């Protein structure tokens with residue numbers, strides 16, 4: 368689709384690092400007019416927006432935003448819409464990882480992950496929808512995870528937020544596509560970003576560049592579920608087509624992770 372990203376105004380949350388930073392840069396490299404970069408990390412926001420503003424014609428606008436605060440997200444979405452009178456893309460991408468044995472989970476941890484990974488996406492989505500309905504266009508792209516597609520052991524908490532994001536996004540697609548709105552939900556496997564903290568990213572992980580190229584290719588085609596890399600699409604097929612085989616595989620992963628927690632204190 369010619370010019371799908373050109374001269375457009377976008378919002379990206381979690382834009383100071385990893386996938387969000389990659390999405391921001393890709394929007395600008397494809398000719399976006401402005402990308403509002405939202406994050407809680409002021410230092411990275413300043414550094415990365417300065418770099419992007421020097422490299423591209425479009426504007427990278429840093430906005431310190433905590434996605435768990437509705438008033439922050441409202442301000443973010445309205446500022447982007449007021450920039451040039453339209454709001455074309457909202458990437459609700461900010462999130463934190465959480466792979467954890469059940470005995471270590473507290474309700475405070477539950478609340479934190481739900482607030483960032485789910486409520487943050489809900490705020491961004493529901494603040495953008497009225498604007499996009501009025502203009503009869505716009506594309507909302509929510510970042511879920513492979514854990515939103517498949518039940519993965521030791522990720523009950525993370526999966527509960529990501530599967531909600533996945534199903535919410537799909538439901539909205541069916542409800543609002545007749546009004547010209549587009550919805551996509553990104554379901555990545557492992558992508559090499561700061562989300563792994565001190566751990567070396569797993570051997571099957573892909574680069575941010577590979578992830579972002581795939582996301583943009585599928586977004587332009589209007590795909591709703593954007594799952595990658597190939598091993599995640601294979602697991603998803605196994606889950607849907609051969610449930611017994613998937614069951615054995617997932618129980619095997621649980622055994623492996625249990626042993627890794629026992630011997631190394633981490634899941635891989």
Ligand SMILES: NC(=O)c1ccc[n+]([C@@H]2O[C@H](COP(=O)([O-])OP(=O)(O)OC[C@H]3O[C@@H](n4cnc5c(N)ncnc54)[C@H](O)[C@@H]3O)[C@@H](O)[C@H]2O)c1
Nearest residue numbers: 381384385386406407433434461462512557558560561562
């Ligand atoms: N990297 C992976 O392997 C992977 C796999 C599946 C899904 N994801 C999802 O991709 C998204 C991006 O993760 P990433 O891998 O790029 O991680 P990352 O840690 O590199 O980037 C996440 C960004 O989100 C920001 N953030 C955290 N809490 C925030 C808040 N309350 N408000 C605003 N910003 C906040 C962080 O400051 C950081 O800049 C997340 O939703 C994550 O769950 C990542």
